[in-house]
Each structure stands twice: as C-alpha cells, then as structure tokens.
Amino acid sequence: MTQTAVTRTVLADALRADCEACAAALPPGAVRTAVAAVAERLAEPVLRVAVGGRLNAGKSTLVNALLGQRLAPTHRDECTMVSAAFVFGYANQVLVHLRDGRTQTVAGRPGGGVPDRLPHPREDIDHLTVLAVNRRLDSAYVFVDTPGRDALSGLDDYAMRSVADADALILVMPRPGEGEKQALEEYVAAVAGTHLSASNVIGVLSRIDELGEGDESPAQVRAQAVRVADRAMRHLGPMVAEIVPVAGLVAQTARGADFTERHMLALRQIAAADPRPPALLYAPDFFLDQAPASVPRPVREELLALLGLFGLRVALAEVDAGTTDTEALLAALAAASGVDRLLDAAAARFLARADPLRTNSALSRLEAVLATAAPAPALSELAARVREWRRRPELRTAELAAVARAAQQGVLPLDDDATAGLHLLLSADSAADRLGLAAGAPPQEVAAEAHRRALLWRAMEGDVPRRSRPHVVLVREMYEQLHRQSAQT
Numbered sequence: 421m422t423q424t425a426v427t428r429t430v431l432a433d434a435l436r437a438d439c440e441a442c443a444a445a446l447p448p449g450a451v452r453t454a455v456a457a458v459a460e461r462l463a464e465p466v467l468r469v470a471v472g473g474r475l476n477a478g479k480s481t482l483v484n485a486l487l488g489q490r491l492a493p494t495h496r497d498e499c500t501m502v503s504a505a506f507v508f509g510y511a512n513q514v515l516v517h518l519r520d521g522r523t524q525t526v527a528g529r530p531g532g533g534v535p536d537r538l539p540h541p542r543e544d545i546d547h548l549t550v551l552a553v554n555r556r557l558d559s560a561y562v563f564v565d566t567p568g569r570d571a572l573s574g575l576d577d578y579a580m581r582s583v584a585d586a587d588a589l590i591l592v593m594p595r596p597g598e599g600e601k602q603a604l605e606e607y608v609a610a611v612a613g614t615h616l617s618a619s620n621v622i623g624v625l626s627r628i629d630e631l632g633e634g635d636e637s638p639a640q641v642r643a644q645a646v647r648v649a650d651r652a653m654r655h656l657g658p659m660v661a662e663i664v665p666v667a668g669l670v671a672q673t674a675r676g677a678d679f680t681e682r683h684m685l686a687l688r689q690i691a692a693a694d695p696r697p698p699a700l701l702y703a704p705d706f707f708l709d710q711a712p713a714s715v716p717r718p719v720r721e722e723l724l725a726l727l728g729l730f731g732l733r734v735a736l737a738e739v740d741a742g743t744t745d746t747e748a749l750l751a752a753l754a755a756a757s758g759v760d761r762l763l764d765a766a767a768a769r770f771l772a773r774a775d776p777l778r779t780n781s782a783l784s785r786l787e788a789v790l791a792t793a794a795p796a797p798a799l800s801e802l803a804a805r806v807r808e809w810r811r812r813p814e815l816r817t818a819e820l821a822a823v824a825r826a827a828q829q830g831v832l833p834l835d836d837d838a839t840a841g842l843h844l845l846l847s848a849d850s851a852a853d854r855l856g857l858a859a860g861a862p863p864q865e866v867a868a869e870a871h872r873r874a875l876l877w878r879a880m881e882g883d884v885p886r887r888s889r890p891h892v893v894l895v896r897e898m899y900e901q902l903h904r905q906s907a908q909t
C-alpha cells in the first residue's frame with residue numbers, strides 16, 4: 421500500500437511538447453493561456469482524482485481518510501458546497517478561485533483545511549485550492565472533494581465541472597435502499613458524453629458501518645457490504661472498474677491524528693472491565709451508559725464519534741487479541757475499514773496508469789479549447805496532433821466510455837465473455853492486461869488472443885442492433901490494433 425509518485429510520463433511529456441509548441445506560436449490571449457495551462461498541468465507529476473457522489477454520501481470524510489488529515493469540512497455549512505482540491509504546500513492557506521477569474525489567498529483553518537467562513541458568497545466562488553503541510557500529500561495524488569447538490573447521484577452541473585477536469589473519479593455510492601437504483605441510473609446519465617467509465621472510475625460503497633441492524637459483527641457487516649457492492653457492480657457493469665466497500669468514518673480516524681494515546685487507554689480500560697456488559701455495543705446509548713466508570717463520559721463520546729459502534733467492535737476485538745500499541749490499533753482499523761483496499765485499487769487502476777489517464781484528460785481539455793477558439797494555423801496543427809493522439813488505443817477513452825454505456829444500458833447486448841473482455845479493455849493498460857493474459861505473456865500469445873477477440877467482435881457486427889454497430893466496430897478495431905502492435909514486437 422505504498423503511494424509511489426507518478427513516474428511514467430512518456431505520453432504526457434510528448435503531448436506537453438505539442439502544447440508548448442502551439443502556445444509559443446499563438447498570440448497572447450485566452451487561448452494561449454488555456455493551451456499553456458494544459459502544458460503546465462502535464463508538467464506536474466500528479467494525478468488529479470475527484471471524489472464525487474450525493475450529499476451526505478461521505479465524500480469529505482473519505483477525502484480526509486485518503487489525505488490522512490481532516491482538511492475537508494464534513495459538517496454542514498457553506499464550505500461543503502464548494503469544490504476543493506488538496507495540494508501539498510509549505511503554508512496553511514486556501515486559494516479562493518473566483519468565477520470572475522480572480523484568486524484570493526486566505527488563511528486556512530487552524531491545523532489546516534477549509535476555514536468555516538470564506539470572504540465571498542458561495543455563488544461567486546468557482547473552486548478552492550487547499551494548501552497544507554501534509555505528510556501524505558506530497559505524493560502522487562491531488563484529491564478533489566466535490567459537492568453534490570441537487571442531483572441524487574451528486575453529479576450535478578457544478579460537481580461535474582470539477583469531475584470532468586480530473587484525471588479519474590472515485591464515485592462514493594449512496595447507501596442501498598430507497599433511491600439506490602435511481603442514483604446509479606442518474607450517475608450513468610450524468611456521465612454520458614464524458615470520458616468516465618471503468619477506465620477511470622472506482623466506486624466506493626460508503627458508510628458500510630450503517631448496514632444491517634447494528635448488532636452484526638464487523639465480519640458480518642463486511643460480508644453484507646461485499647454483497648451490496650456486487651449487486652451494484654452487476655448493475656453498473658463497465659461504467660466502473662470496481663466497487664470497494666469502505667467504512668469512511670473509521671478510515672478517517674485510522675489514518676488521521678485525532679485518535680490519541682488517551683483514547684487507547686480508555687479502550688484498554690473498557691476491554692479490561694470484568695464482566696463486560698453484554699449489550700455494551702448494541703446501541704450508542706448503551707455504550708455511553710455502560711462503559712466503565714474509569715472512562716469519563718466526554719471520552720466515551722469522543723470514542724463513539726471517532727469510531728462508531730462498528731469501529732469500537734473492531735478496536736475492542738483488537739485489544740482483546742493483545743494489541744496495546746496505538747499505531748498497531750490504527751493500522752488494524754485502517755485494514756478493517758476497507759481504505760487500504762481502496763488505496764490499493766487506486767494505485768493499481770489509477771497510479772499505475774497515470775500516464776494515459778493524465779494524457780487523456782489533457783486531450784479532453786485541449787478538445788474543449790479547440791472547439792471554441794477562433795481558427796489559427798497553430799491551432800489547426802494542434803488539432804491534427806490531438807486527432808492523431810486520439811487514435812492510440814490507450815487514449816480512446818471517450819469512445820470506449822460510450823461503448824460501456826451502451827453495454828450497461830443493454831443497447832449493446834453482450835455475452836459474459838464479451839462483457840468481461842470489454843471491462844478489461846477499459847480498465848487495464850498494457851496489452852496483456854487488456855486481454856486478460858498474465859503480465860509478461862509472450863507477444864505471440866498476446867497477438868493470438870487479440871486476434872481471437874477481434875474475430876469474436878467481427879462476428880457480432882451483423883447480430884447487434886444497427887445503432888450499436890459502431891461500438892462493435894470500435895472494439896473490434898482496438899483488438900486489431902492490439903494484434904498488430906504485438907505482432908510487430
């Protein structure tokens with residue numbers, strides 16, 4: 421679970437050179453600034469990951485867990501309604517980017533993060549950049565906390581702008597129950613026409629501690645969460661790479677600095693109580709009332725706020741099993757929360773593929789600039805280069821996202837083998853991975869599998885509805901491209 425830096429930047433560097441050449445040939449103005457901004461971001465070896473989802477899904481809590489510090493506001497106030505990117509800095513400051521293009525610097529909250537009040541009304545603010553001296557931040561990711569406002573899925577127009585600007589998305593999913601299916605449908609609708617699909621979206625089933633009746637063991641809760649995640653995964657198919665269940669509150673505590681030796685001591689006193697009240701962890705009030713007298717009520721309340729009943733169950737089991745060290749306990753809590761698995765998934769699916777993901781989102785931003793700019797020779801040249809870039813199989817994410825959506829909606833009917841193949845094509849990077857072969861598979865094997873898949877999809881061309889045919893052709897062409905590439909090596 422190490423967060424290595426973004427190291428591979430082959431595609432990003434080459435695209436950056438194209439942008440710089442174009443910017444140098446353009447007259448000063450908004451278009452040149454926009455192209456130069458794409459180049460500048462390509463020069464920063466970080467991956468921008470947006471965290472999206474509906475109000476109260478647990479996005480900000482999860483962002484704090486990922487950051488290992490409580491920088492994102494998780495209480496209800498106006499600041500949770502603005503997108504915020506968290507960036508390593510040597511000062512505790514917040515850059516307020518206004519809609520009129522100005523940027524104002526304000527002091528961060530004491531200890532770091534978004535202050536309670538901002539010097540501008542929310543409507544005037546485009547987004548925030550939160551600088552903090554953070555031990556985990558100077559690594560590979562910039563996490564962007566987004567506000568879900570009106571939409572059930574949380575991806576309304578405002579949130580979508582920061583999502584579309586990111587290289588990848590962590591979609592924090594609503595708890596199951598009423599509105600679950602509707603919210604998933606809304607997510608699929610909201611990302612129509614974007615590059616978002618299994619190639620750059622990881623789902624998180626959040627607040628898993630709230631599943632069930634409340635008296636289940638942590639293992640039972642996790643098992644139930646896996647079932648719910650599987651169900652959502654079957655529903656979303658190629659629109660998300662995978663869905664990881666996470667108990668965000670426990671994760672935030674496990675990776676943050678709020679749980680101290682004092683809390684550890686209290687836990688040990690609770691564990692040592694003999695007899696332990698049998699109903700101690702059945703309900704919050706039972707815990708508050710029945711914890712041993714040696715643990716003052718305010719500390720009981722803190723423990724409950726930091727861990728919830730789920731976290732308390734995990735923690736007490738750890739202490740019962742002999743854990744006495746705070747760091748060891750927090751490591752166990754992090755593992756039980758699911759956040760370690762999420763970080764592993766992000767490392768494998770995002771960080772390991774940072775080069776194509778960053779290049780892809782840069783191409784999208786360039787395409788947006790090119791779509792509105794007045795004609796200029798330097799821009800035509802850039803546009804031609806962008807079209808060339810987009811023919812590379814690892815950069816066809818927008819087209820593939822459309823295929824994924826068609827498959828998810830049943831417009832493109834696929835059998836299980838083709839579905840699994842499409843998922844891999846979207847969510848993997850190397851030719852072997854995209855074909856479901858072992859890493860380091862010999863070129864002949866890669867070529868043969870790519871050929872087999874190309875033939876399968878060619879055979880489907882006549883069978884699918886007419887409007888889905890272009891999708892089938894695209895996938896077939898991609899397999900042919902993989903075949904040609906591996907046959908050449």
Ligand SMILES: Nc1nc2c(ncn2[C@@H]2O[C@H](COP(=O)(O)OP(=O)(O)O)[C@@H](O)[C@H]2O)c(=O)[nH]1
Binds near residue numbers: 477
């Ligand atoms: N029990 C529980 N509460 C959570 C969890 N994650 C967040 N919350 C609480 O839910 C509320 C909303 O969380 P927040 O992260 O601000 O949600 P957001 O609106 O999606 O950013 C806060 O009071 C959090 O403390 C969780 O995993 N378990």
Ligand SMILES: [Mg+2]
Binds near residue numbers: 493566
């Ligand atoms: Mg929030």
